[in-house]
Amino acid sequence: MLSPQSTETVKATAGVVAEHAEEITRRFYPHMFAAHPELMRVFNKANQAVGEQPKALAASVVAYAVNLIDPDAPDFRPIMQRIAHKHVSLGIKSYEYTIVGHHLMWAIGDVLGDAVTPEIAAAWDEVYWLFACQLIAEEGKLYALGGTDPEHPWRQYTVVDRTDETAESFSLVIKPVEGELPAHHTGQYVAVGVDLPGGERQPRQYTISGVPGREAFRLTIKRVHGADGVPDGQVSNWLADNAVVGTVLDISQPA
Ligand SMILES: Cc1cc2nc3c(=O)[nH]c(=O)nc-3n(C[C@H](O)[C@H](O)[C@H](O)COP(=O)(O)OP(=O)(O)OC[C@H]3O[C@@H](n4cnc5c(N)ncnc54)[C@H](O)[C@@H]3O)c2cc1C
Ligand code: HEM
Incomplete structure (x- = not known):
């Protein structure tokens, strides 16, 4: 629960933070990547270029704050679950919340300037950490249920079959190199982590369907093709050109 003092401060400032959420996110990412270039391996580069999904971070913190201060706000748990599942598919670690929190608070200060008094900074820091602690707990539970060590979130799978469905789409049947297929449900997805030419690493999510025998x-x-000078999709084309029977892929736990 938010402290009474922070509740009043957040009520008074949620509007102005919401109004500047996009700008805050725009400043946040380059600042964080400059200090932690290793995180570029986790974030989707195309989303950064297009700018749509990154907005989700600041917007979700504002939505969470509204949820804390308004007893009639809609149930926030489905959003929390969705974020936690996405994070688990990417192997997000609890200590990375300190990094994100630090750069997010920096970006709020950078965008809102002197308007951010120590009381306002403390109130939003409290909102951030309440949200972060709930996500860390939810993600910890999902990692435990999936038997995943977040320090080693990727498991190797071998491509055991490939079917080219059309000129533009193909199916891969993948099996763990060692051990059994993890528990999974209809509608879940996994992330595939790919080392691209030039040393870049990029993850992308793909929906899973079972195969008869439930072993793969x-x-x-x-x-994904780019048009009008926009580049082709990185991972879908890498997989189309490189994933054949015998290729070993890094796969996340189902989310
Ligand atoms: C839960 C979930 C499940 C999914 N399931 C499936 C599935 O089953 N099958 C499937 O095929 N896909 C699925 N996707 C989509 C998949 O994860 C990828 O997003 C998709 O394969 C494209 O990835 P990519 O790396 O090829 O393209 P990206 O490199 O991510 O590019 C995506 C788009 O951004 C554009 N872009 C890239 N760089 C720039 C730039 N500098 N400026 C402007 N535009 C740019 C590209 O042209 C392209 O249109 C799923 C996504 C999610 C979130
Ligand atoms: C309280 C803190 C955080 C909040 C509120 C938050 C919020 C979000 C939201 C709303 C999404 C979009 C989910 C979706 O696709 O439905 C997302 C995705 C993502 N988050 Fe977080 N997040 C937080 C912390 C972190 C941390 C610590 C990391 C790790 C550095 C991280 C990395 C990512 C990545 C890589 C994605 C996928 C988006 C992409 O690649 O473009 N997040 N997060």
């Missing part, structure tokens, strides 16, 4: 997952992937 099927992923059906469509090549």
